[in-house]
Amino acid sequence: MRRKSKEVVLPAVRPLLAAAPEPGDRSTDVFSKAKRSEVMSHIRGRDTGIELQVRHWLHSQGFGYRLCVRTLPGTPDIVMTKYRTVIFVNGCFWHGHGCHLSSSPKTNPEFWRNKIEANRLRDERSELALTDLGWRVVTIWECDLESRPDLVFRRLKARLRAARLRMAKRHAIRRDAACTFQPGR
Numbered sequence: 562m563r564r565k566s567k568e569v570v571l572p573a574v575r576p577l578l579a580a581a582p583e584p585g586d587r588s589t590d591v592f593s594k595a596k597r598s599e600v601m602s603h604i605r606g607r608d609t610g611i612e613l614q615v616r617h618w619l620h621s622q623g624f625g626y627r628l629c630v631r632t633l634p635g636t637p638d639i640v641m642t643k644y645r646t647v648i649f650v651n652g653c654f655w656h657g658h659g660c661h662l663s664s665s666p667k668t669n670p671e672f673w674r675n676k677i678e679a680n681r682l683r684d685e686r687s688e689l690a691l692t693d694l695g696w697r698v699v700t701i702w703e704c705d706l707e708s709r710p711d712l713v714f715r716r717l718k719a720r721l722r723a724a725r726l727r728m729a730k731r732h733a734i735r736r737d738a739a740c741t742f743q744p745g746r
């Protein structure tokens with residue numbers, strides 16, 4: 562059977578999102594407060610799901626990590642101090658990935674565009690600030706996790722290995738410097 566359009570509808574979430582009104586706009590306020598927070602928690606639930614998927618994988622591979630370190634820019638989802646690496650697990654809709662999972666809802670498109678653009682800018686700023694502080698930033702996208710998790714995790718493993726090597730080298734250089742530097746001679 563041929564599909565009419567390329568747009569893929571996010572199951573369960575998209576119809577709710579499409580109807581979500583702009584705050585304060587009474588004419589389109591089709592949701593009660595309770596209903597709206599139910600919609601939002603549904604989306605958050607999806608995002609938590611993909612983050613859990615990554616955490617389970619890390620755990621199964623024996624990688625240690627910390628969660629949501631608020632002292633770091635952008636409060637990364639997963640922080641791996643030993644690797645000087647942070648991981649963001651991004652829901653495609655909220656973070657404006659531009660893929661099939663992130664198409665704008667038909668209702669209140671401007672509201673959603675502004676909101677998601679603000680998220681995207683914040684993500685960019687956070688990544689720059691983290692890089693400046695010497696962190697490696699890995700972003701994992703919902704659509705990739707959904708369609709090719711094996712590849713996502715293979716890449717993540719490679720990046721973590723590289724980060725570990727980098728850290729080990731840095732420590733070795735420091736150790737050498739400490740051994741060869743003999744003040745007063």
Ligand SMILES: [Zn+2]
Pocket residue numbers: 653658659660661662663702703704705
């Ligand atoms: Zn995506």
